[in-house]
Amino acid sequence: MRQIRFKARAKKTKEWVEGYYATIHAPRYGGENELIGFDKFPAILHDDLLTPGHNVCGHWTDIYPQTLCQQTDMEDADGMPIWEHDTVRATSIDHPDTHFDGEVVWMQTCFAVEDETGHHTPLCQLRAQYNITVTGNKFEGV
Secondary structure, three states: OOOOOEEEEEOOOOOEEEEEEEEEEEEEEOHHHOEEEEEEEEEEEEOOOOOOOOOOOOEEEEEOHHHOEEEEEEEOOOOOEEEOOEEEEEEEOOOOOOEEEEEEEEEOOEEEEEEOOOOEEEHHHHHHHEEEEEEEEOOOOO
């Protein structure tokens, strides 16, 4: 079973962080260290510090949930990972002058590229006839 990775913008730095997504339940304390409840916030286990074979925990980063993107497990023509909500250019392998732009979206059973007209083409099928190049992400300005 594959491990599903995500990326999102960190609230503190607005930089992209990658890792594993969860909703954290953090204790909230009142006066004299009295537990008064729990806060829930979306976070990513930022795993850049994890070392294979060691029990070192990464660190949790508070994120903007609207910027959450799932990794597709596919790479573009330049070897860059393709993420949900990436903007891409699809260039025909047989006719390099033919191309279209779109956004990578999740369509119930697979990732697809949604073009300007709203048409969806499964990403795995598109890659057979087109070179896919990541051009950005719809949340770049967030």
